[in-house]
Every structure is written in structure tokens, then in C-alpha cells.
Amino acid sequence: MNNARSQILGGIRRALHRGEVSGAARQAVEGRLASPPLGPAVARARLGQADKIALFCQWAETNNATVARVAPAEVPGEVTAYLARNNLPANVAMAPSPLLDGYDWTSQRMLSIRRGRGQGSDQVSITGAFAGIAETGTLVTASGPDHPVTLNLLPDTHVVVLREADIVGGYEEVWARLRERYGKDRMPRTVNTITGPSRTGDIEQTIELGAHGPRRMHILVVHE
Amino acid sequence: MESTAHAFKENVGHALADPNLQDSLAKLKVGFSERRRQAAERLPEFEALRDRARDIKNHTLAHLDFYLEEFERKVIALGGHVHWAPTAADARHIIAELCRSVGARTVAKSKSMVAEEIALNDYLEAMGIAPIETDLGEYIIQLRHEPPSHIIAPAVHLTKDQVADTFLEHHGKLGFSKRLTERNDLVAEARYVLRQKFLDADVGLTGANFLVAETGSSMLVTNEGNADLSNTLPRMHIVLASIEKVIPTLEDAAVLLRVLARSATGQESSAYTTLNTGPKRPGDLDGPEQYHVVLLDNGRSSVLGTEMQDILRCIRCGACMNHCPVYGAVGGHAYGWVYPGPMGAVLTPQLVGVEEASNLPNASTFCGRCESVCPVRIPLPKLMRHWREREFEKHLTPRAWRQGMALWGFLARRPALYRGLTAVANRMLALFGRAEGRYRALPLAGGWTRFRDFPAPQPGGTFHAQWAKKRRA
Numbered sequence: 001m002n003n004a005r006s007q008i009l010g011g012i013r014r015a016l017h018r019g020e021v022s023g024a025a026r027q028a029v030e031g032r033l034a035s036p037p038l039g040p041a042v043a044r045a046r047l048g049q050a051d052k053i054a055l056f057c058q059w060a061e062t063n064n065a066t067v068a069r070v071a072p073a074e075v076p077g078e079v080t081a082y083l084a085r086n087n088l089p090a091n092v093a094m095a096p097s098p099l100l101d102g103y104d105w106t107s108q109r110m111l112s113i114r115r116g117r118g119q120g121s122d123q124v125s126i127t128g129a130f131a132g133i134a135e136t137g138t139l140v141t142a143s144g145p146d147h148p149v150t151l152n153l154l155p156d157t158h159v160v161v162l163r164e165a166d167i168v169g170g171y172e173e174v175w176a177r178l179r180e181r182y183g184k185d186r187m188p189r190t191v192n193t194i195t196g197p198s199r200t201g202d203i204e205q206t207i208e209l210g211a212h213g214p215r216r217m218h219i220l221v222v223h224e
Numbered sequence: 225m226e227s228t229a230h231a232f233k234e235n236v237g238h239a240l241a242d243p244n245l246q247d248s249l250a251k252l253k254v255g256f257s258e259r260r261r262q263a264a265e266r267l268p269e270f271e272a273l274r275d276r277a278r279d280i281k282n283h284t285l286a287h288l289d290f291y292l293e294e295f296e297r298k299v300i301a302l303g304g305h306v307h308w309a310p311t312a313a314d315a316r317h318i319i320a321e322l323c324r325s326v327g328a329r330t331v332a333k334s335k336s337m338v339a340e341e342i343a344l345n346d347y348l349e350a351m352g353i354a355p356i357e358t359d360l361g362e363y364i365i366q367l368r369h370e371p372p373s374h375i376i377a378p379a380v381h382l383t384k385d386q387v388a389d390t391f392l393e394h395h396g397k398l399g400f401s402k403r404l405t406e407r408n409d410l411v412a413e414a415r416y417v418l419r420q421k422f423l424d425a426d427v428g429l430t431g432a433n434f435l436v437a438e439t440g441s442s443m444l445v446t447n448e449g450n451a452d453l454s455n456t457l458p459r460m461h462i463v464l465a466s467i468e469k470v471i472p473t474l475e476d477a478a479v480l481l482r483v484l485a486r487s488a489t490g491q492e493s494s495a496y497t498t499l500n501t502g503p504k505r506p507g508d509l510d511g512p513e514q515y516h517v518v519l520l521d522n523g524r525s526s527v528l529g530t531e532m533q534d535i536l537r538c539i540r541c542g543a544c545m546n547h548c549p550v551y552g553a554v555g556g557h558a559y560g561w562v563y564p565g566p567m568g569a570v571l572t573p574q575l576v577g578v579e580e581a582s583n584l585p586n587a588s589t590f591c592g593r594c595e596s597v598c599p600v601r602i603p604l605p606k607l608m609r610h611w612r613e614r615e616f617e618k619h620l621t622p623r624a625w626r627q628g629m630a631l632w633g634f635l636a637r638r639p640a641l642y643r644g645l646t647a648v649a650n651r652m653l654a655l656f657g658r659a660e661g662r663y664r665a666l667p668l669a670g671g672w673t674r675f676r677d678f679p680a681p682q683p684g685g686t687f688h689a690q691w692a693k694k695r696r697a
Contacts, residue, residue, distance in 0.1 A: 005308040008467065008521045012289040015528035021290040029287050033294065033438050033472060039280075039479035040272040059492065096509075117509040120423050136493040145507035149456045153449050171478035178474075185298065187439045187501040189511050190456065195493040198449040200411060202361035202377060204248070204384050205255045208411040211360055212418065213449025213496070 038172060045135040045170030052134040056167050057221060059137025063196030064209060065217040072222055075103045079126060079159055080111055082218050088157055093118055095127040097146035100161060118150030125155040125214075131174050132167040132221075136195055139219065140174050142182075143190040152192055158214040164223045225343055225371050227576045229560035232583035239554040248381050249555055252374075256546035259490025260597065267486065277483050278601045280476045281537035284468075285528060291437040291470045292519065298440025302502030304515040312342035315520045319344060319429070319462060322516055323353050326460050328426035334444070334451035335359035336431030337375050337540060338464050338520055340562045341575065344429075355429075356421050358450040360414055367394045373556030375563060376488050376542040381555050384410070418450070428454035428512065432465040433539065434480060435517070438473040441499040442517060445484060448495075455500050461512040463500070466520045468536040480539060483599035488541040523575055531610050535570045537600040544594035544604060550587050559584060566594035566604040573611050582620050585611035646686050654681045 013019055021029060047055060057067045070078050083090055094100060096115045105113060118125055127147060131140040139160055143149045152158060168174060174193075182188055198213030209215050228235060239245055264270045284291055296306040309315035323331060331348060333339065333355050345355045345366070357366040361379035365372060367390050372378030379387070387410055392403045398417060404410050430451045432442040442463040444451045455461045471477060485491045504511035527533055545551040545565025556564035561581070563571050569584040585608035594604040615621055616629075635642045657663055657680025665673045672678055684690055 004310050004314060007310045008308050008519070008525060009289045009292065011310075011521065011525035012292075012467075012528060015525055015530075016286065016288075017529060021287055025287075026290070029290055029472075036438065036473035036475040038475055039276050039482075040269050042267070042269050042273075042482070044267075063492070063495075120419060138493055138497075143508060143511065144505070145509065148509035149452065150510045153452050153456065171481065172475055175474040175478070185301065185439070187302075187441055187499060189500070189502060189505050189508055190452075191441075191499040191501075192452065193493075193497040195491075195495050195497075197495070198447070199495055200360045200448045201489065202359070202364070202379050202448075203382075203387055203407050203410060205251055205377065205380065206407055208408050210415065211411060211448035211450070212358065212415060212422075212453055 042135060042170055045172075047134065047169060049164075049167075052169055053164055053167050053221065056132050056134040056137055059134070060132075060196070060219055061137070063137050064199070065137070065196045065219055067219045067221060069221045069223065072103065072224055075161060075220055075222060076105050076108045076111070078220055080108045082159065083111075083124065086157070086216065089123050092124045092126050092159075093122045093151060093155065094125070095147050095151055097128045099128040099146075099163075100126065103161075117148035118152075118154035120154055122151075122155040124157045124159065125151040126159045126161065127151050129160050129162045129166065130191075131177060132162045132219075133169075133171060133174060133193070134167055135170045138193050138195040141192045141194065142178065142188040143192075144188055149190050149192065152194060153213045155214055156210065157216040157218070158197075160217065160219045162219055162221055164221060167221070225340065225562060227561040227572075227580050229572055229576065229581040229584055232558060232560055232587060235558035235560055236554045239558045244383050244386060245381050245555050247383055249552055252377075252380055252546065253552045256489065256542070257597075260487055260543060260546070261490075263486035263490040263492065266492070267482070270483070270486065273479055273482050274599050274601060276479050277539075277599055278537060280471060280479060281539075281600050284471055284476075285533060285536055288467065288470065288525075288528065291472055292467060294437040295435050295440055295470050298437070299502065299515075299517055300440075302440055304440065304502040304517065307516060307518045309518055309520045310522075312520070312522050315342050315464065315518050315522075316344060316347045318518050319464065320348060320351050320353070322460065322462055323348065323427050324351075326426055326514075328353055328460070330354045330356055330421065330425045331427045331429050332422050332425035332454045332458060333357050333362070334428070334430040334446065334454040335362045335378065336429070336464055337372075337562060338431055338466050339429065340372060341522065342464075342520065344464075356418070356425065358418050358422065358454060359446070359448060360411065360450075363414060363418065364390060367391075371557065371562070373564065374542060374545060375540050375565075375567075381557065422453045422457050425454075425458045427460045427462060428456075428458040429462045429464060430454050432463050432469050432517075433484065434477055435465055435470040436472075436474060436477055436499070437470055439499070439501055441501040443477060444496070444498045444500070445481070445494045446496045446498075447489075447491075452496055452498055455498070455512065456510055459512055460514040460516070461500065461503070463515075463517045464520065465517065466522065466524055468524055484539055484541055487543040487597065487599040527574060532570070532574060532607055534602045535567065535574070535607055537602055538567050538571070539600060540567075541599055543597040543599065544602075547593040547597050549589060549591060549593070559587075566608070567602070570602075570604060570607040570611065578611060578614055578618065579620060582611070582615040585609075585615070643686070643688055647689060650681050650686045654683055657681075
């Protein structure tokens with residue numbers, strides 16, 4: 001396969017009439033990788049924190065998610081109430097995340113919680129989120145022992161607990177947080193950015209929710 | 225797939241006479257383009273982002289070898305594998321061997337135009353491996369044994385009733401014997417049928433919208449979540465991507481994402497944008513044990529440094545076809561190969577040969593809407609014109625057409641003669657057409673008058689004459 005590799009790379013260099021990128025040109029591209037230039041600033045991603053939170057909620061709802069703004073103590077109760085309002089079962093699969101351990105789930109006696117990865121038969125999952133992006137009302141999750149990716153995808157209903165402090169303006173702030181948390185060259189296996197429930201427009205270009213992922217997404221925005 | 229691009233004119237005849245297709249296309253013309261316009265208007269920085277998106281792609285193409293090597297280095301560092309495939313046959317072979325290495329019987333596939341380009345499904349089937357398309361549109365057309373007709377909406381040519389008939393025919397044996405009439409019921413049935421297939425699949429195969437060199441990540445943009453199930457549930461994840469999908473950094477991805485979904489469907493953001501980097505990590509509760517990226521060239525490197533290089537900026541949003549009057553009239557299948565519409569008219573001759581596909585760059589009125597909406601500002605009409613020139617140089621155009629062009633060229637180089645002759649022709653046409661105001665038939669213009677009348681010129685002389693007169697006044 002080394003042959004195939006040099007065939008492709010050699011072909012590119014021949015077409016561009018040069019050898020390997022070297023000297024000053026190489027320094028320039030290496031520098032560009034080391035400190036990536038930002039794209040044109042997007043005004044709606046550059047707001048004060050309170051406006052960011054409001055914009056996040058507004059776009060999340062536009063994208064067919066539902067949002068509840070709650071205090072930490074209200075989180076378990078809001079989850080139970082949401083499930084009851086939507087006639088959903090009180091059996092949930094919950095991410096084994098320390099962030100979620102901070103809430104008093106024992107207060108909800110009807111709620112039956114399994115911690116672990118998602119299963120094909122799960123109706124409801126509860127996870128945290130790495131960040132929320134105000135610009136488009138998008139959630140960001142990072143895979144790891146505390147956040148199996150299957151919980152984002154397999155259940156019919158995805159309930160997400162997002163701290164206000166984790167809401168950022170635009171994508172660039174998420175990249176910065178990822179580099180800070182995991183190291184510049186060590187992305188987690190999967191970073192999902194999720195904007196509302198799963199959907200498809202493949203039949204007559206009309207949007208239907210719940211194609212393969214969750215049909216419903218409920219976001220608890222927690223002020224601490 | 226076998227190209228029928230050479231039969232474009234016959235394909236068009238069938239397309240225009242297909243009532244289901246025409247119904248579907250009527251919806252396409254208003255849907256996507258109107259939503260794109262609104263999305264662009266909601267973001268004041270949209271035009272500046274398009275400029276930057278173009279610049280990022282140009283920068284990457286100028287250093288493509290560097291960024292591919294950098295990407296490879298990062299993938300390997302995090303436990304993944306990179307395979308280089310100069311040709312479609314190489315890519316098919318690599319993927320089949322990977323599937324065989326884990327004894328795969330089924331492959332959950334997320335929509336990939338590159339997989340269509342290399343005709344992967346037929347190859348896997350011949351080896352006894354079942355590819356299962358999981359994008360709803362791709363699933364529908366796989367059941368119907370049809371190719372996609374649009375790069376982001378593969379079943380856009382079908383009506384709901386056709387989908388209902390297809391599901392009834394194929395899902396009956398799974399216990400679904402009722403013909404469905406509602407869209408949400410059709411979606412739910414497909415979800416149910418495909419869920420088990422996801423859980424059973426040995427390999428997940430996806431494409432990639434971008435490959436991020438900085439982090440060694442493949443980036444996928446979808447709405448359904450099928451790509452994410454494909455890259456998470458099976459024990460092997462294979463990413464199939466062409467070499468021009470690489471971009472330098474996550475910051476560059478942010479710029480491209482801001483123009484991609486808005487240009488494609490008019491969404492602010494697609495539902496799922498996912499970065500995959502290597503296989504499952506220690507402690508992870510899910511994810512594949514193996515992560516492979518297959519990098520396909522298939523002729524792309526030879527486009528670098530040529531007048532066609534701009535087409536390698538394409539991010540496959542589909543805006544050019546959504547806004548194309550020709551695509552809107554005939555749909556995607558008429559183009560005869562994998563990539564339809566204006567971007568297909570430029571890319572297909574490159575990939576299957578201008579001899580086979582010379583009709584496609586001619587299937588344009590050069591109205592310029594494709595270029596005006598392209599998020600990376602590819603000058604599509606200019607590139608189609610380059611193909612027309614190459615077609616002419618290679619003597620692929622019909623003899624009568626070449627003779628006509630030679631005659632026109634002779635006259636165009638002799639302005640006085642040209643003006644004199646056109647003035648006479650103009651006067652004759654005006655005179656003989658005076659009574660009816662139009663011609664039902666004209667010598668040498670049968671191709672025109674077979675479908676519509678030719679208007680008789682109004683009195684007042686040729687355009688040249690009227691222009692000259694106006695300037696004197």
C-alpha cells in the first residue's frame with residue numbers, strides 16, 4: 001500500500017509542479033495548523049452570557065427541541081414531570097456521569113434509573129452535555145466512560161441536562177474547550193453536535209422527526 | 225454504476241414524460257431554493273463566509289499532499305488506520321478485505337456519494353457481503369434498485385405513494401402487510417426495520433464531509449442519525465472519502481459548516497454533525513474496535529493545477545442542482561451517472577471521460593444561478609465551457625454542428641459581412657412572418673420549431689442596427 005500512497009502524493013506534487021512542501025512554505029502551513037486562524041466573526045455568536053443563553057433556548061426550540069430553565073434542585077422533578085406530561089415511561093437509561101450524580105434522583109420515587117450505555121429498546125435517556133452553542137441551539141457531547149454515544153442515538157426521547165455556564169457563542173469556543181480538556185491532539189472518540197431531534201426530509205421533502213435517532217429532545221438549562 | 229451519460233438526450237425524453245418525476249421536481253424547485261434564500265438572509269455574514277470557504281479550500285488544494293500526510297499521522301497516533309486508494313478498484317478491494325478480515329456478513333452503510341462513485345454495493349454483494357443502506361432515501365432506492373437522483377436527497381424523484389408501494393412490496397415478508405398512507409408511518413416503519421439491521425451489522429461504512437488534518441477526525445453531517453449509528457454500533461468503522469475532503473483545522477470546519485447546511489437544505493445547522501477520531505478508547509462503553517479511513521483519488525489529483533481545479537472545492541451541498549433550470553426539468557437520473565446537475569456536468573466528464581459525458585456540460589443555459597449560490601464560489605458555467613472547448617478540440621461534436629460553428633466563426637470575424645447578411649435575413653424574416661407574427665417551421669431551425677414557434681422579428685432592423693441608431697440619437 002506504500003506504493004499507492006506515494007502514487008497519490010507523487011501525483012499531487014507533479015500536478016502542482018513542486019516537490020514536498022518545504023522551507024518557508026512548510027513553516028507557514030505548520031504555523032497555520034498550530035494556531036488556526038479564525039473565520040469571519042459571526043455577530044450572533046458574540047453576545048453577553050445572558051443573551052447567549054436566551055439565543056440558545058430560542059434556536060433549540062426552533063429546531064423542535066423543548067427547553068426548561070431550572071435551578072439545580074429542580075432537575076429531577078422536571079425530568080419526572082416531563083415524562084409524565086408526554087406519557088413516557090419512568091424507566092430511563094442515564095449516563096454514568098459525575099455531573100448527573102450531583103442531582104438528588106432519589107427524590108423521584110417513581111423514576112427507575114439504569115446507568116450505562118444505550119440499548120436498542122431504550123425509551124428514554126438522560127445525559128449531560130459538554131457544551132451548548134447559542135448560534136444554532138446546538139448541543140455538544142463528547143464520548144467517554146461518562147458519556148456513551150449510544151445514549152444520544154438509540155432512545156426515542158433524549159433528555160439533556162446542560163449547565164448555563166457551558167453555553168458558548170459559536171463553534172470556535174467549543175473547539176477551544178475541547179483542546180483545553182483533552183489536549184490539542186487528543187480528541188475524544190466521538191464529538192456529537194446535535195441540533196434538535198433526528199429528522200428526515202427524504203419523502204417528498206417534508207420534515208418528519210425521529211428518523212433513526214430520538215423523536216423528542218428535552219433540554220434542561222440549569223442555572224447554578 | 226454503468227454510465228448512461230452518452231444517452232442524455234434519450235434520458236431527458238423519458239424524464240419529461242414521467243408524471244411522478246415531474247410532480248416531485250415541481251416541489252423541489254420551490255422547497256430547497258426558497259429555504260436557502262431565507263437561511264442566507266438570516267445570517268448577515270453569509271457572503272463573507274462564502275469568500276472564506278472558497279479561500280480555505282483553495283489553500284488546502286495548494287497544499288493537499290501536506291494536509292493528507294498530516295491527517296494520516298494524526299489518525300495513526302490515535303489508533304486508526306489510513307488506506308490509500310489511487311483508483312476505484314483499489315478502494316473496493318481495500319474495503320472488501322477489511323470486511324472479510326472481521327468475517328462481516330452485513331455492512332450498515334450511511335449515504336456516501338463516493339461509495340456510489342466506486343459502485344461499492346455491487347462489489348460487496350458479489351462477495352457475499354450484504355450492504356444495507358440506512359439513510360431513508362438511500363434505503364428506498366436500494367429496495368427499488370435505483371441510483372440516487374440527487375446528491376443530498378437521493379429519493380427526491382419519488383412520490384409518497386411510490387414509497388408506500390415499495391415498502392408494501394419489501395416489508396410484507398417482515399410482517400408489515402398494510403399499505404401506509406402517512407409519511408410519519410412510512411418513516412416509523414423504516415426506522416423499525418433498520419434498527420435491528422444496525423444492531424446486527426458487523427461493519428459500519430460512512431463517507432465524510434470533511435477530514436480534519438489538525439485532529440485526524442472525519443466529520444459527518446446528517447439529519448437522520450443513521451451515520452452515527454453506523455459509526456458507533458458495529459465493531460469496525462470504515463470511512464470512505466476522496467482526497468479533496470481534507471481541510472486544515474476545526475476553525476476551518478466551523479466556516480464550512482456555516483455555509484454547508486444553509487446552502488443545502490436551508491437549515492441553520494443539520495441535526496447531527498459528528499467528529500470521529502480513531503476507535504473506541506479504554507473505558508469507553510461503546511464505539512468500534514477498529515477505525516479505518518480509505519482515501520480515494522480516482523483521478524482527482526490530475527485535476528490539480530488545471531483549469532478545472534476549482535471543482536475540487538465542491539462540498540457536495542447540492543445547491544447548484546437545486547437552483548438549476550435543467551436539473552429542475554429533467555431530474556438527476558437523466559444525467560446518467562452518480563453526480564447530476566451543474567457540479568455533475570463538470571465532474572462526470574473528468575471521472576468517466578469526456579467522450580462518454582460530453583452531453584452534460586452542454587446541458588446548461590449558462591444562466592449562472594449555480595455559480596451565484598455555490599457556497600465555495602465555483603465558477604461552474606466557466607468550467608462547463610472548458611469542457612465544451614475540449615469536446616470541440618477532440619472533434620466529439622457532430623459534423624453539422626461543427627460546420628455551422630465554422631460558418632458562424634467565418635462571419636463573426638468579418639463584421640461588415642455579418643451585419644449585411646443579418647440585416648437581409650432580418651428583413652426577410654420580418655416580411656414573410658408579418659401575417660402570423662411567428663414561424664411554425666423554418667429551414668435549418670427544425671430543432672427549435674419542432675417544440676415551439678419562432679417569433680418573427682419586429683420591424684426596425686437588427687439589434688446592431690437599432691443600437692447604432694440609438695447611440696446616434
